[in-house]
Amino acid sequence: MKTSEDFQAAAEEKRIYDAGIEEGAKKLTPEKIRSVFNELMQTEGGARLEAYTKACVHCGLCSDACHHYLSNDRDPRFSPAGKVKQTIIEIVSRKGKVDADFMKRACEIAFTECNLCRRCMIYCPFGIDVAYLMLFVRRACHQLGVVPQYIQDTAHSHAATYNQMWVRDDEWIDTLQWQEDEARDEIPDLRIPIEKEGADIFYSVIGPEPKFRAQLIYQMAVIMHAAGVDWTMPASQGWDNSDMCMYTGDSEMTARLKKIHFEAALRLKTKRIVMGECGHAFRSVYDVGNRLLGWKMPPLQMIHAISFYSEIIEQGRLKIAEKFDRPVTFHDPCNIVRGRGLHETARYVINQVCTTFIELEPNREHNYCCGAGGGVINCGPPFKNKRVQSNRVKADQLAAAKKKGAEVVIAPCHNCHGGLEDIIRHYELGLELKFLGDILYECIQKE
Amino acid sequence: MQQRESWDWTAGTREIGDFGAWRTTYGYMEEPHVSEDGEKIAAIVRAEEEAYTVCVNGRPWENTFDKVWYLRFTPDHRPVALVSDTAMWTVAIDGTSWQNWYEFVWNTRFANTASHVTIAAQKELRYFVVTDDTPWQNEFFSLNHLIVSPDGRNAAAVVQNTTFPEADIGKFQEGCFTVAVNGEAWPEQYVNAWELDFSGDGRHVAAEIRTSLYDYTIAVDGKTWKKRFPCVWAPRFHPADNSVTAPVKIPGGWSLARNEEIIWNRGYKQLWHHMYSPDGSHIAAVAAPEFGKWTIVEDDRAWQARFNEVVTDAVYSPDGNRIACLGKSNEKWYIAVDDRIWDVALDMAWQPVFSPDGSHVAAMAEKNGSYTIIIDGKPIGQEFTAAWQPVFSPDGTRILVKGVLPEDQGGKYCRQVLEVERVAS
Ligand code: SF4
Ligand code: SF4
Numbered sequence: 001m002k003t004s005e006d007f008q009a010a011a012e013e014k015r016i017y018d019a020g021i022e023e024g025a026k027k028l029t030p031e032k033i034r035s036v037f038n039e040l041m042q043t044e045g046g047a048r049l050e051a052y053t054k055a056c057v058h059c060g061l062c063s064d065a066c067h068h069y070l071s072n073d074r075d076p077r078f079s080p081a082g083k084v085k086q087t088i089i090e091i092v093s094r095k096g097k098v099d100a101d102f103m104k105r106a107c108e109i110a111f112t113e114c115n116l117c118r119r120c121m122i123y124c125p126f127g128i129d130v131a132y133l134m135l136f137v138r139r140a141c142h143q144l145g146v147v148p149q150y151i152q153d154t155a156h157s158h159a160a161t162y163n164q165m166w167v168r169d170d171e172w173i174d175t176l177q178w179q180e181d182e183a184r185d186e187i188p189d190l191r192i193p194i195e196k197e198g199a200d201i202f203y204s205v206i207g208p209e210p211k212f213r214a215q216l217i218y219q220m221a222v223i224m225h226a227a228g229v230d231w232t233m234p235a236s237q238g239w240d241n242s243d244m245c246m247y248t249g250d251s252e253m254t255a256r257l258k259k260i261h262f263e264a265a266l267r268l269k270t271k272r273i274v275m276g277e278c279g280h281a282f283r284s285v286y287d288v289g290n291r292l293l294g295w296k297m298p299p300l301q302m303i304h305a306i307s308f309y310s311e312i313i314e315q316g317r318l319k320i321a322e323k324f325d326r327p328v329t330f331h332d333p334c335n336i337v338r339g340r341g342l343h344e345t346a347r348y349v350i351n352q353v354c355t356t357f358i359e360l361e362p363n364r365e366h367n368y369c370c371g372a373g374g375g376v377i378n379c380g381p382p383f384k385n386k387r388v389q390s391n392r393v394k395a396d397q398l399a400a401a402k403k404k405g406a407e408v409v410i411a412p413c414h415n416c417h418g419g420l421e422d423i424i425r426h427y428e429l430g431l432e433l434k435f436l437g438d439i440l441y442e443c444i445q446k447e
Numbered sequence: 448m449q450q451r452e453s454w455d456w457t458a459g460t461r462e463i464g465d466f467g468a469w470r471t472t473y474g475y476m477e478e479p480h481v482s483e484d485g486e487k488i489a490a491i492v493r494a495e496e497e498a499y500t501v502c503v504n505g506r507p508w509e510n511t512f513d514k515v516w517y518l519r520f521t522p523d524h525r526p527v528a529l530v531s532d533t534a535m536w537t538v539a540i541d542g543t544s545w546q547n548w549y550e551f552v553w554n555t556r557f558a559n560t561a562s563h564v565t566i567a568a569q570k571e572l573r574y575f576v577v578t579d580d581t582p583w584q585n586e587f588f589s590l591n592h593l594i595v596s597p598d599g600r601n602a603a604a605v606v607q608n609t610t611f612p613e614a615d616i617g618k619f620q621e622g623c624f625t626v627a628v629n630g631e632a633w634p635e636q637y638v639n640a641w642e643l644d645f646s647g648d649g650r651h652v653a654a655e656i657r658t659s660l661y662d663y664t665i666a667v668d669g670k671t672w673k674k675r676f677p678c679v680w681a682p683r684f685h686p687a688d689n690s691v692t693a694p695v696k697i698p699g700g701w702s703l704a705r706n707e708e709i710i711w712n713r714g715y716k717q718l719w720h721h722m723y724s725p726d727g728s729h730i731a732a733v734a735a736p737e738f739g740k741w742t743i744v745e746d747d748r749a750w751q752a753r754f755n756e757v758v759t760d761a762v763y764s765p766d767g768n769r770i771a772c773l774g775k776s777n778e779k780w781y782i783a784v785d786d787r788i789w790d791v792a793l794d795m796a797w798q799p800v801f802s803p804d805g806s807h808v809a810a811m812a813e814k815n816g817s818y819t820i821i822i823d824g825k826p827i828g829q830e831f832t833a834a835w836q837p838v839f840s841p842d843g844t845r846i847l848v849k850g851v852l853p854e855d856q857g858g859k860y861c862r863q864v865l866e867v868e869r870v871a872s
Pocket of ligand 2: 055056057058059060061062063080081123124125126127128
């Protein structure tokens with residue numbers, strides 16, 4: 001059995017250099033740290049922060065919920081309560097009197113050792129939301145200017161372009177037209193209706209779609225066409241529903257991003273927003289950004305692609321020509337399953353479209369996080385190995401499904417795709433990864 | 448510019464361009480657009496294999512293009528679209544393309560009452576603005592938030608004037624963005640700049656900016672307000688004295704600042720989209736006095752009416768004495784005028800329109816898939832499969848209604864002039 005000294009020594013050896021954290025920490029002074037924390041604890045922490053930090057009885061029931069803990073040989077520093085203890089509890093009890101080195105470590109924990117997946121919360125007898133506490137630490141890191149470089153760069157992209165990937169306004173429109181051209185080789189009258197005022201549905205995607213996965217837009221256009229949906233996408237900013245600022249702790253930018261997204265849909269006089277297959281974007285639009293702006297609920301109805309697929313299949317608008325006949329398994333993304341309860345809706349769609357469905361164990365709201373979520377993958381190359389090693393338990397879970405015959409993993413979320421792709425490669429699992437849209441596109445009657 | 452007085456205000460219905468017939472002659476046709484005076488209906492159509500054009504009142508443009516998008520009408524009723532040939536793009540107005548072609552063009556802008564056409568353009572990854580076929584002298588690394596002055600002669604945009612290497616977060620935070628007006632960039636650079644506003648005379652520009660990741664404020668003609676706020680929204684110029692106001696976040700919520708001083712006393716959960724009455728004597732804004740409850744605030748006084756989802760499209764009457772807006776509660780849209788909500792629940796509604804003397808209000812609305820026009824709370828009785836914003840006659844006695852009749856009534860596009868008193872009473 002490893003001792004805490006062993007764990008400590010291993011951790012020292014693994015210290016990762018990140019320019020955002022290091023350069024940011026150089027500018028810190030103890031006074032600045034103290035004033036930022038004290039101000040935040042008063043203005044934003046309040047009763048919730050106090051309750052969560054005081055209620056923990058260190059029972060350890062949350063430990064086995066966390067993939068970081070399980071994948072790091074049960075190192076207690078990776079347990080949810082351990083992460084809280086090393087960061088916010090320490091800060092609260094020392095009334096913000098912590099130094100720059102402490103902040104560097106707190107930043108690394110909050111940004112790269114917690115996916116904000118909220119799995120631990122469902123096992124805690126007091127319902128302590130560790131993700132909330134880690135987000136609180138991130139918010140302070142943002143205010144202190146100590147944020148991992150790559151996710152900070154993504155936040156800058158959001159601020160400068162209102163999208164996650166530095167996509168320029170013309171590039172976005174050009175990509176839609178290019179996908180429309182490509183799709184017209186397959187379906188001559190197909191259209192990606194840009195700026196169609198009064199359309200029923202405003203379809204929004206995340207920044208990486210036009211940048212790296214433009215075929216997903218193509219596929220959705222084919223699905224919309226086949227189902228006879230009246231839809232549109234904007235030629236203006238607001239097309240990107242994603243939000244890494246929610247994860248860097250820049251709440252002001254989160255609010256701004258959600259405003260521009262909702263206002264694009266409102267300007268086009270659409271009745272509903274359908275969001276592409278992404279989890280964190282859903283959390284940001286449905287749960288976080290809307291409330292930051294003063295909306296109890298989103299100002300117009302919005303649904304995730306899974307709900308949309310389910311609806312058009314159920315209504316008979318989308319017909320399955322031939323079912324997908326390779327055995328599939330399904331990864332439940334945290335933000336739309338624990339966050340929104342879409343697990344049965346997803347299973348309905350899968351069973352309509354696929355012949356053989358093999359469950360991952362555990363599944364539904366008990367599924368393990370992909371390890372990429374919560375902005376962890378966006379912290380970029382410096383943390384990639386750590387991220388993949390910190391989710392060995394996911395590899396084991398996937399391998400078990402493979403043993404039962406699964407060949408394809410369906411993950412209806414971009415972050416999950418990124419995370420699972422790395423895990424499948426690193427652990428040489430030999431599984432294929434797909435979005436639900438990939439499978440629908442393959443199986444539906446197109447004309 | 449053709450004045451509204453010279454439009455055809457003869458009461459009655461007139462079918463335009465036999466839309467019912469030509470809409471079926473093309474294998475591919477996009478949704479139609481209509482000129483403000485209702486005399487023209489146009490749509491992007493496929494003329495032949497892989498060649499697109501615009502059909503106006505049943506007559507296609509002589510030229511065809513590889514691609515055509517963003518068809519609209521200028522305020523002087525000319526159809527304008529963005530067109531492409533051999534992978535280069537430009538603007539085509541009435542079928543005639545501009546001389547200069549670019550790698551991409553978008554963001555067509557025109558002033559409400561002027562004939563100038565402005566676009567954003569990109570060539571060799573350099574960005575600039577083109578007005579009436581004349582490009583800016585200077586180019587930038589990126590360009591967005593393009594606006595034009597009320598007379599359409601001036602254009603301003605947020606531009607990136609300094610490059611920074613990928614993922615260089617330090618350089619970004621030094622400030623690489625600014626505002627360019629008619630191609631001239633302000634010397635000061637900001638971490639970010641977003642929405643802009645032109646003064647009424649087109650001589651001044653205000654911008655919503657961030658000077659660090661945490662400090663938001665307003666810059667006017669390149670001069671930054673001294674005060675910083677945790678957040679701000681779009682600035683607006685006073686129509687007469689050119690002072691600048693903006694919603695700003697303060698410890699008690701949101702308030703309104705003029706030239707950086709807070710001028711309203713109440714704090715709102717949210718406050719945005721403020722606007723001036725035409726003479727500048729009143730300011731109204733969309734606000735949430737409480738979490739999740741939306742209304743209109745005028746001069747720091749909130750209406751009684753509340754909507755639980757959203758308030759949009761607020762507008763002052765020309766005399767500045769009345770305000771109309773749209774509100775949404777429990778998934779239905781409503782029209783509200785002067786704190787009274789019309790008793791018609793709608794699936795969708797468009798910005799209300801005041802008669803010139805402010806005594807009547809009309810709005811286009813959709814319900815159960817049909818469009819109609821509602822005047823002073825009363826639907827006109829005719830339903831359409833598509834409709835466009837109504838326009839009051841200059842004397843306010845008549846209203847121009849534009850719509851496509853349902854299939855069982857011939858599916859034709861008609862321009863109807865109705866007597867306001869008859870439909871509103
Ligand atoms: S939220 Fe998820 S990643 Fe974070 S501590 Fe809890 S279980 Fe672990
Ligand atoms: S389960 Fe809850 S109370 Fe127990 S250690 Fe974890 S956070 Fe603390």
